[in-house]
Every structure is written in C-alpha cells, then in structure tokens.
Amino acid sequence: MAKMKQARSAAWLIAPAMIVLTVVIGYPIVRAVWLSFQADKGLDPTTGLFTDGGFAGFDNYLYWLTQRCMSPDGTVGTCPPGTLATDFWPALRITLFFTVVTVTLETILGMVMALIMSKEFRGRALVRAAVLIPWAIPTAVTAKLWQFLFAPRGIINELFGLNISWTTDPWAARAAVILADVWKTTPFMALLILAGLQMIPKGTYEAARVDGASAWQQFTRITLPLVKPALMVAVLFRTLDALRMYDLPVIMISASSNSPTAVISQLVVEDMRQNNFNSASALSTLIFLLIFFVAFVMIRFLGADVSGQRGTEKNRRRWRRPGRKGAAVAGAGVGITGAAVASEVASS
Known part of the structure; x- marks a missing residue:
C-alpha cells in the first residue's frame, strides 16, 4: 500500500513535466508525420485555383527516396535536374x-x-x-x-x-x-x-x-x-x-x-x-x-x-x-x- 501511494505521488509530481514535453515535443512530431502523408496544395489547370492535395500515401517519401515527381498532366516520372529531390x-x-x-x-x-x-x-x-x-x-x-x-x-x-x-x-x-x-x-x-x-x-x-x-x-x-x-x-x-x-x-x-x-x-x-x-x-x-x-x-x-x-x-x-x-x-x-x-x- 505504501509503495502504491509513493508511486502515485511520483506520478503526480512528474505529470506537469510530461504534459509540457507532450505539448512541446510530442505534438510537433505527430503533426509532422501526419502532414507527411498529405499532398501539397497544387494549382488546378482547369480552374486556376489552389486545391487541397488530400491523402498522398507514401508519395512524399518516394519523392525524396526515389526522385519520383508528378508532371502537370498527372503522370509520374523521374524528377528533372534542379529539383530538390535530386x-x-x-x-x-x-x-x-x-x-x-x-x-x-x-x-x-x-x-x-x-x-x-x-x-x-x-x-x-x-x-x-x-x-x-x-x-x-x-x-x-x-x-x-x-x-x-x-x-x-x-x-x-x-x-x-x-x-x-x-x-x-x-x-x-x-x-x-x-x-x-x-x-x-x-x-x-x-x-x-x-x-x-x-x-x-x-x-x-x-x-x-x-x-x-x-x-x-x-x-x-x-x-x-x-x-x-x-x-x-x-x-x-x-x-x-x-x-x-x-x-x-x-x-x-x-x-x-x-x-x-x-x-x-x-x-x-x-x-x-x-x-x-x-x-x-x-x-x-x-x-x-x-x-x-x-x-x-x-x-x-x-x-x-x-x-x-x-x-x-x-x-x-x-x-x-x-x-x-x-x-x-x-x-x-x-x-x-x-x-x-x-x-x-x-x-x-
């Protein structure tokens, strides 16, 4: 019983620090991972307006690892020279x-x-x-x-x-x-x-x-x-x-x-x-x-x-x-x- 009370007291003491670490460190990491699976906003050639890319899967990772780019007509190919992925x-x-x-x-x-x-x-x-x-x-x-x-x-x-x-x-x-x-x-x-x-x-x-x-x-x-x-x-x-x-x-x-x-x-x-x-x-x-x-x-x-x-x-x-x-x-x-x-x- 005494050990449980001591553990509970320790948990309450470290709780504020853990909450601060979760907000300062945990949330940015989770947010960055979530954004990495989203497509960047692009320019719709028909309307001329920026559109939300939506879910992109591993496209952003493949962009860096394999230099795979999407052309304006929607086809996927190797990124041209001068692209950051290269x-x-x-x-x-x-x-x-x-x-x-x-x-x-x-x-x-x-x-x-x-x-x-x-x-x-x-x-x-x-x-x-x-x-x-x-x-x-x-x-x-x-x-x-x-x-x-x-x-x-x-x-x-x-x-x-x-x-x-x-x-x-x-x-x-x-x-x-x-x-x-x-x-x-x-x-x-x-x-x-x-x-x-x-x-x-x-x-x-x-x-x-x-x-x-x-x-x-x-x-x-x-x-x-x-x-x-x-x-x-x-x-x-x-x-x-x-x-x-x-x-x-x-x-x-x-x-x-x-x-x-x-x-x-x-x-x-x-x-x-x-x-x-x-x-x-x-x-x-x-x-x-x-x-x-x-x-x-x-x-x-x-x-x-x-x-x-x-x-x-x-x-x-x-x-x-x-x-x-x-x-x-x-x-x-x-x-x-x-x-x-x-x-x-x-x-x-």
Whole structure:
C-alpha cells in the first residue's frame, strides 16, 4: 500500500513535466508525420485555383527516396535536374561524411584535452575556462568568424601564402566546415569526458604503477574502460547533433541546396521556402528516423549507457564474482560506478 501511494505521488509530481514535453515535443512530431502523408496544395489547370492535395500515401517519401515527381498532366516520372529531390542522396552523403569526420576528430581531441585538464597543475582553472570559450560562442558568430578567416583574401590564405577558394571549391569548403565545427564543439566532448575521468579513483593508478604498468597500459587498461560510459554518452550526443547540422554550413558557405556543403536539414528549409510544407514534413520525418536509428544502435550495441544502469549492474556482478582481489580491481569497480554516475549527470 505504501509503495502504491509513493508511486502515485511520483506520478503526480512528474505529470506537469510530461504534459509540457507532450505539448512541446510530442505534438510537433505527430503533426509532422501526419502532414507527411498529405499532398501539397497544387494549382488546378482547369480552374486556376489552389486545391487541397488530400491523402498522398507514401508519395512524399518516394519523392525524396526515389526522385519520383508528378508532371502537370498527372503522370509520374523521374524528377528533372534542379529539383530538390535530386539533391537528397548527395546531401545525405555529405551529412554522414561530416558526422563521421567531425565526431572522430572531436572524440580524439576531446580525450586529449580532458586528460590534460584532469592533471593537477598551476593555472588549471584558467585552462578549463579558456577551453570552454569556443563552445560558449553562438554558432552564428562562429560561422561568421571562420567565414572571415577563410575569405579569398582572408587571414588563412594571406598568412600561409595560399590561393584556395575555401567557399567555392567542394573539398576545401567541406574542410573549412569541418575545421570550424571541430574548433567549436571539441570543448563539449572534453567537458563530458572530463566528468568521467574525475570519477576514476587515484588509487587505481597507484596500484597499477606499483604493479609495473606503463603509461600506455594504464590508459588502455584503466582509463578507457572506466571512462567508456561517459565517453559513449558524449559520442552519442555529438553524433545526434551533427546529423542535424544546419547553421554552420549555411552561414559559412551557402544556403543553396547545390552547395558543396549542403546537408539534409538545408533541403527541409529550402522546401518550406517553396511552400512545399508536406514534402518538407516527410523529409523531416526521414531525418527523425535516421537519428532515432543511430541512437538505437549506439545505445543497444555500442554501449552508450545513457541511464547509467548498465554500468551499475555490471559493477554489481563484478563484486559478486569470487576470487577478485587487489587494490586495482577494487578501484576499477568503484571507477565504473563513478563513470556511470558521470554519464547520468551529463545526460540529464
């Protein structure tokens, strides 16, 4: 009876937050999915008036996935060149390319920065504050800053004696966007990884040094396993954020769907500007499904323990096993719990 009363009280406490989330997040998602199955309003050739498209089934999805368009006479065929649908697969490849490259670089650099900031040295607080400055700058300001640096006669070309068209050459433009994104978002990765590093007991490293472990062995056998929960949460958050990248390539390079750095989010905005709200809803739904799939894979198969429960349960099983001895093992068990707590704090 007491448990039922406690559960009822908890339900009443979280009910306002759940209602707000349903209105702010749930309704737009449901509305976008419903609109994605509706045809956009078209111009009736006989009356010259705009007519309600009605139910369109999967036509809007096929428009993006197979570049299937309907001609004015009602026949269905391949979309002509210049149609937004023809830019879908190139934009998807560019988006995935940006995601893989930026997240990989940010993870490596973020780990290095976190390892440096976790050491005890004079001025550590100043270094931590300075590292977070790029992350605190708004993305629009960052984009304009790097656009100025990569101008045809900007600082980069003048300083290194280059003559690279950073905003028009395809690979140069992509490299510029990647560099700007890595500069801005690496501190975010470093901050989450640092939270996991600080939960690792110092006694674990002391025991490893007594046993003769090298610095590389300490990193691979102690640091990486114990910081993995926080590291995977950081990678998950950054991956989902990179998949919906929009403002950085738009402001730095171009808002056109023909841009060498055009991502799928740009196609949504461009389609809405052409008053094709239902097909834009279909593309938004596809982006949502892509992000959901990536999040599911990372949480289910790659060990991104967002809740922290998996690491806690693994730690309990470790302590139940007989024959475990040594200060290093005991410290590892505590470290796993701490890293799981750090990941839970980071995800909240």
